[in-house]
Amino acid sequence: xxxxxxxxxxxxxxxxxxxxxxxxxxxxxxxxxxxxxxxxxxxxxxxxxxxxxxxxxxxxxxxxxxxxxxxxxxxxxxxxxxxxxxxxxxxxxxxxxxxxxxxxxxxxxxxxxxxxxxxxxxxxxxxx
Amino acid sequence: xxxxxxxxxxxxxxxxxxxxxxxxxxxxxxxxxxxxxxxxxxxxxxxxxxxxxxxxxxxxxxxxxxxxxxxxxxxxxxxxxxxxxxxxxxxxxxxxxxxxxxxxxxxxxxxxxxxxxxxxxxxxxxxxxxxxxxxxxxxxxxxxxxxxxxxxxxxxxxxxxxxxxxxxxxxxxxxxxxxxxxxxxxxxxxxx
Numbered sequence: 587x588x589x590x591x592x593x594x595x596x597x598x599x600x601x602x603x604x605x606x607x608x609x610x611x612x613x614x615x616x617x618x619x620x621x622x623x624x625x626x627x628x629x630x631x632x633x634x635x636x637x638x639x640x641x642x643x644x645x646x647x648x649x650x651x652x653x654x655x656x657x658x659x660x661x662x663x664x665x666x667x668x669x670x671x672x673x674x675x676x677x678x679x680x681x682x683x684x685x686x687x688x689x690x691x692x693x694x695x696x697x698x699x700x701x702x703x704x705x706x707x708x709x710x711x712x713x714x
Numbered sequence: 715x716x717x718x719x720x721x722x723x724x725x726x727x728x729x730x731x732x733x734x735x736x737x738x739x740x741x742x743x744x745x746x747x748x749x750x751x752x753x754x755x756x757x758x759x760x761x762x763x764x765x766x767x768x769x770x771x772x773x774x775x776x777x778x779x780x781x782x783x784x785x786x787x788x789x790x791x792x793x794x795x796x797x798x799x800x801x802x803x804x805x806x807x808x809x810x811x812x813x814x815x816x817x818x819x820x821x822x823x824x825x826x827x828x829x830x831x832x833x834x835x836x837x838x839x840x841x842x843x844x845x846x847x848x849x850x851x852x853x854x855x856x857x858x859x860x861x862x863x864x865x866x867x868x869x870x871x872x873x874x875x876x877x878x879x880x881x882x883x884x885x886x887x888x889x890x891x892x893x894x895x896x897x898x899x900x901x902x903x904x905x906x
Contacts, residue, residue, distance in 0.1 A: 591887055594887040617771055
């Protein structure tokens, strides 16, 4: 500890601490009463606006895509993906788009037919 | 993490959940030091009490943001100093207004510091001399010698590097001694 440090320490440590007034103590003690915590909401993710907006945007996108699909022509060569309850007609462009979306690759219709045929054969093989 | 840090973190978590008892515990421990620090900083106890009240209000409202990286006392002193600086700025009194006014006179004393403290109404002289230091030097000295913070903690409160805090302390100590003993070093820069 050098001279300046010793001097400052001696000078400042001799200052008597300032006692908070009774008024201040009372005001500080009342802070939790005057500023109560907001009740916790059932929603844990803050504002409801962001998720509401996201849901509305998704619904609008669904309506738009649905309306476009409903009005789209189904001429030309088509493939049919069917399940027990639904049947969706897809033309070549739709198939290309789907394949590109799923595999990031582009298949010609011939390559697609080959792929579908091999997939069908695999599915019809007898299990071991 | 030390036991003390864990306890402080737990205390602040309770406060963040709205536990008034925990807040009472916080204020019982830290209100005095914060009022003392603010009083020395702005040289006015009435204003210092308003600053202390605002400090604890902010602590109550922001308890959830407390990170145990900083000691609780460091966190509270940082808030208190920021509140004090905000107030001073609102009053259009920049930190330069607290630079040393060389026109003011403190009678020099040539003798040992302990004799000085006895003979010169020590408290008033020291407070007067403190008031003549630039705000950052004054804060550094108060945080170190009165509040007992370490140099890294002082650096956190003053938002500077550890070397910066050490420099502020060094210049503040030298200047304080000059003011109280009448020695004068004309090469001394005003602040940082």
